[in-house]
Amino acid sequence: MSAVEKLRARCRELLEKGETDIVLGYRAGRRNGTAVPAFITAAADCDRLILDESCHHNLAAYLPGLRHKGRVTIIAAGPTSRSVVVLLKESQFDRERLRIIGVNDPARDPASPVSGAVLCDEYLGDRAGTTAPADDTALAAFEAKSPAERRQYLAAELGRCIRCYACRQVCPNCYCPTCFVDASRPQWVGRTVDESDSLMFHLMRAMHMAGRCVECGACARACPMDINLMLINRKVGAIVRDRFGHVPGMSLDDPLPLTTFNTEDKQEFIK
C-alpha cells in the first residue's frame, strides 16, 4: 500500500468508527498539480485525499474556524504541526478534540526547515527529522545594508502590497476576531495602498508574529504580488531566537516567550 492509500484507509477507518467527525486534509484541484484543502465528513469521500508536492497549504489555518464543528483529524506535516502547537498553546483549539496524523512534508518547501511533524497522535510512514530553522544568507545580506537601503528595500517590496490580506488570512496565527487594520474606532491604519499604510500593516503584523511565527512560508506563497514577506518573518524569528532562545511551535512545553516574564530576559533597552 502506498503512503496515500494508507492515509485514505486510516481516515476512512476513523470516520467509520466514529472516532472523528471531520478529516482536514488535501484533495486534488481541478488544474493539474494543484491541491485544495479538503473537509471530509463521509468515509466514502476519503478516496479523494491526496498527499503530494502540491499539498503546501498550512492546514492549521482552518482550525480556529472548526472550533465548534466536532472532533477534527488533521493531516500535519512539519509546518502545519508547528502551527498546531502554537494554536494549542494559545488555547485556540481543544487538544482533546484534535487528532493529528503526522506526515513528512510532501511539499518539501525550502522555506520550511522542518519536514516531519513535531506533534502527532500517529505517524504515517517513517518520521523525518525535525530541525530548527537556521539563520539564512538572504537575511544576512539584508542586514548588511545601511538603514537607508533597508528602508528603501522594504518600501519597494511592501509598496507592491494591494491590501488583499491573503497573507493574514492564510496565517494560522492570525485569528484575532478584529484585526488591528480593520478596527475603525479608532482607525489605527489607513485602508489604502499608500506606502505608509502598507508599511504599517506589515510591520505591525510582523511584530504581532514575534515568538509565534513558525516560518511556514504560507503568507509569501499566498501573496499575489510576490512580496518577500519571509524576509521580515525570518528577521523577527532570528531576534526571538537570539533574545529568548525560543523557536516557536517546536514543543508544547516551552513557555511562550512574549507572554512569560523571566528575570533573565535581556533588558538592555531600558536605559
Next chain:
Amino acid sequence: MNTPGRPPLGNPYLPLPVRLERVTVENDARDLKTFELTFSDPGLREKFTFVPGQFSFLGLAGVGEAPFGIASAPHEANLAFTLKKAGHVTTALHELSPGMELGLRGPYGNPYPLHTARGRNIVIVSGGFSFTTLRSVIVHLMRPDRRGDYGRITVVYGARSPGELLYKDELRAWEALPDIDLTLCVDRADGDWPATEGLVPNVLREVAPSAKNAVALVCGPPVMLRFTHPVLEELGFSPDDVYLSLENRMKCGIGKCGRCNIGEVYVCKDGPVFSYRRLRELPGEN
C-alpha cells in the same frame, strides 16, 4: 412631486456645503441628535428637491460620510436629519455645534409612494430612531393644503422607553389633533409619558387599523420588521400596499460601490423603500 429628487450637481461625489443651524438632543441617552441644516449657497435650497423617504449623505472632511434618511418635510425651510451616535462618522458629527459647516450629498433613493397613495388612508408603523423619514411623511401629509389629499392617518410608533421617543414636542402636538390617530408604545413605561406598554407589532394588532383603502409605511429595526409583516397580513394588508424602508451600509448612494445589494437590487438606488411584495422576492439577506 411624483418624481424623486436628484442631486443638483453633476459630480455625484462632491458634497454641497451646508451650515448647521440647530442641534436638538432627542433622547435621555443623548446619543440621538437632530441636526437642522441650511445650504451655505442659499440658491441651492430651491434646487434641492426631495420626496419623503429619500436620503442624503452627511460628511465631514477628514472623517468621512454616511447616509441618513431626511427627517424634514420638503416644504420646511431647513433640512433635518436625526443621527444616532454609532460609528466614527456619527461620533464626529455629534461633536459639531451650530454655525459649523459640513458636506451633504443627495438626495438619493426612491421615496415612499405618496403620489399613488392619494385619496387613501395612511398607516405608519415605526420603531426606534428610524422614525425619521416617517416624520417627514407625517409633516408632509399634515400640511393644511395637502391634508385633504389623504384619508385617515394612523401612526403606531414605539421605542424602548419614553425618553427614547423622537420629536417629543411634535408627538404631543399630534396627540392633541383630531385628524391624526397616534399611538405611542414603549417597552417600559415610566411616569411622565402616557405611552402604552408593549412591542410595536402587538400594539399594532390592538390598534388594528383597517386595511381597506389603506397603505402601510413601515420603518424600523430588522426584528421589528420581521414581526410586523404578519400582523399587517392578519389585518388584511396586501403585500402591494405595505412599504418598508431598509438600511444597508453604503458608500456611494448611486449603485456603484457594490455593498448595499440584497440579491440583484441595490438599497441605495432601487430602494431604500420597497413594497413588501418586492422584498419577499429578494433573498433574506438583510
Next chain:
Amino acid sequence: MTPRLLAKKDLGRFIAALAKEAEVWAPVKSTDRENCRFGPVTGAEGICLDCLQTRLPVKELFLPQREILFRFKSDSPARVKPVSDIPARVVFGVRPCDAAALELFDRVFLDPAGDDPYYRHRRERTALIGVACDDPGTACFCTAVGGDPHGTAALDLLLEDIGDRWLCRPLTEKGERLAAARGPAGKDDCAETERRAAAAREQMTFAPDLAQLAEKLAGAFDHEIWEELARPCVNCGVCTYLCPTCHCFDVTDEERHGRGARIRAWDSCQFSLFTRHASGHNPRPTGTTRLRNRTLHKFRYFPHTHGPLLCVGCGRCIIHCPAGIDLRETLETLTATLR
C-alpha cells in the same frame, strides 16, 4: 477598416511615435520578478509581451486602487477642489479578456442614471491597443463566458501575431488613426490570424451552460452547497482585487496637517467589514454568505440586470487563490448540484 501590418522590430518606433501624442502604458516587468504590471513606456524597452497577462488587470488604469475624488483643507471643509484632468493615454498590450471587462464596467460607471465622472474621464482619454492570445493558459476560459482569445470588445486596435509581424485590426476611428502610418495587410495575413484564433479557441475546453446556470441560481440562495463551496475559502481579497470585472470600492478620508483628500479605494465583498453596519449588524456575516454573494453577483445578479456575465474568464482568481479554489470547478459543482 483596412487591416494593417506592424513589424515586431518596429515596435520601438511605433511606441515612440505614440508617446509623442499621448502617455503610453504597457505591461512591464517589475524589478526581478515575473510579476508584470502596466507601467508608462516611451519605447519598446521594458515592455513584456511574453507573459500571458499582467498580475493586475488593466482595470487599475480606469478604476485605480487608490483614487483622489477631491482635496480639501480642514479649516474650510466644504470648499472642495475636484481632481484635475489626466493626459491622453494609449494602453498597449491589453489582453482581450481584460478589455472586455471594461465594457462591463461601462454598464456600471457610464449608467445614464448615475454617471461616474472620474471613470468616464479616464475612459474617454484612453485608447486601447489589444494583443490577441494564441496560447491561452491552463486557467483561461474566456470562450465559456462569451469572450474570445482574439476578441475585440472595448479595443480601438487589435494586434494579432503572424510571426515576425502583427496584423493590426483597427476597430474604431481612434484605432484607425493609431495604425494609419502602417502598410495594408494581405488576405493571407488575415487567414493566418483566423487559423491561430481557431487553434487558441480549441485549447479552452471548459464549456458549461452558464445561461442555464443563471436560471438555476435564481432559486439557489438558501442551498446548502454554498457551505461546502466556501469551506476552503480563506476570505482574502485576491480573487476580487485581481479580477478584471470586480469593481466594488470604499470611500475614505485621509488627512494630514490640515490638508486632506477623499479617496476612493478598492474594497472586497469577501471582507466582513464590507457590509457591517455601524450598529454591528452584518447582513453577510460569514465567509459562506460572502462567497455566495460574489458568485451570484457574477453569474446571476449582473446578468439579470445587464445581460452579460460579470466574468471574462481570465483565470487570475484560479491561478492566485491561496486555497487553490478553481472557479470552473465551483461552476461545475453548482451546475451538477442545482436543479
